[in-house]
Every structure is written in structure tokens, then in C-alpha cells.
Amino acid sequence: xxxxxxxxxxxxxxxxxxxxxVGGMAFETEDxxxxxxxxxxxxxxxxxFRVGINSLLSRWQKCIDLHLICVxxxx
Numbered sequence: 001x002x003x004x005x006x007x008x009x010x011x012x013x014x015x016x017x018x019x020x021x022v023g024g025m026a027f028e029t030e031d032x033x034x035x036x037x038x039x040x041x042x043x044x045x046x047x048x049f050r051v052g053i054n055s056l057l058s059r060w061q062k063c064i065d066l067h068l069i070c071v072x073x074x075x
Contacts, residue, residue: 013052 021040027033 013055017048 018037018040022033022036025036027036
């Protein structure tokens, strides 16, 4: 399945691993969920964020290239 290049990279980089982490867990209260999320974020390696931020460059370039193609095709 392909996705639009203008989707937020966090949709792919952040929410996939987060979904895998909390998948199947049950929380009795909202505070329990918040606590688990805070623990998860606190324990992420700094490289997790570096990789996500660096992936923005290629995604932005892809969007620019696609927009340029559309503009040139309309000219």
C-alpha cells in the first residue's frame, strides 16, 4: 500500500512503534494510560527521534518534487 507523501512522518515513525507497545494492554484509568505513555517516551533512545527527524528531509523533497511535476504538467 502506498501513502501520500504529505502525510505527517509521525504517522509512520511514532505511532507504529507506540501502537505495538501498548497493543493488547488494558488500562483501568486514563492516568494509567498516561503513565505508561510517559514511561515509553522517557525510555526511547535519542536515535529514535534523530531517525524520525532525518526522514523529514527525504519526505519534504518528495513533496517538492511531486508539486513541481504537477506545476510543470499544468504549464
